[in-house]
Amino acid sequence: MSKNTTNYSIKLIAPKDTYSVRHPVLREGRPIEDCIFENDDLETTYHVGLYSQNKLVGVVTYMKNNTPLLETKKQYQLRGMAVLKECQGLKYGNALIHYGENLLKEKGITTIWCNAREIAVPFYEKNGFSIIGKPFNIEKIGLHFTMQKDIQ
Numbered sequence: 449m450s451k452n453t454t455n456y457s458i459k460l461i462a463p464k465d466t467y468s469v470r471h472p473v474l475r476e477g478r479p480i481e482d483c484i485f486e487n488d489d490l491e492t493t494y495h496v497g498l499y500s501q502n503k504l505v506g507v508v509t510y511m512k513n514n515t516p517l518l519e520t521k522k523q524y525q526l527r528g529m530a531v532l533k534e535c536q537g538l539k540y541g542n543a544l545i546h547y548g549e550n551l552l553k554e555k556g557i558t559t560i561w562c563n564a565r566e567i568a569v570p571f572y573e574k575n576g577f578s579i580i581g582k583p584f585n586i587e588k589i590g591l592h593f594t595m596q597k598d599i600q
């Protein structure tokens with residue numbers, strides 16, 4: 449069966465909606481509670497979902513949070529970026545980042561940053577992010593790199 453890259457839609461979703469994608473992609477084999485991030489429920493947090501044929505297949509979360517590595521105060525952290533395995537490589541990740549950037553631009557945010565898993569660094573680089581600071585280890589997940597992108 450050919451993969452459909454065009455028939456999708458993107459919208460803001462509720463925090464708990466993210467779990468069905470976060471769980472298999474980012475927390476496989478762990479309790480569902482591990483999918484809950486601190487500050488998921490804050491009004492300033494945005495959860496973005498990508499639907500393909502009416503099924504949620506990709507998610508990303510944007511949180512108002514500052515890293516000491518950046519001086520700008522108008523920054524947001526990208527978290528929980530995930531696309532279901534069977535839908536990876538269809539540019540859905542690109543589309544989720546693009547949607548988030550437009551949303552945050554409208555709100556006057558100048559910089560997005562994230563702690564990227566080593567395996568995802570090339571994906572963020574393709575989307576205009578650069579590594580800042582030193583790599584660090586997150587227990588049970590592995591080596592991470594802080595990356596940033598100026599959006600205006």
Ligand SMILES: CC(C)(COP(=O)(O)OP(=O)(O)OC[C@H]1O[C@@H](n2cnc3c(N)ncnc32)[C@H](O)[C@@H]1OP(=O)(O)O)[C@@H](O)C(=O)NCCC(=O)NCCS
Pocket residue numbers: 473474528529530531532535536537538539540541542543563564565567568570571572574
């Ligand atoms: C990383 C992830 C979100 C990317 O989403 P995706 O929909 O598969 O990626 P896309 O199809 O939009 O790819 C966008 C670009 O990044 C590239 N890319 C994606 N993953 C890559 C990888 N692991 N290595 C190298 N390049 C990669 C693609 O080739 C594409 O490049 P192009 O635009 O020049 O053709 C997805 O693969 C995923 O959920 N991975 C597992 C979870 C994860 O690692 N999340 C990130 C946590 S920090």
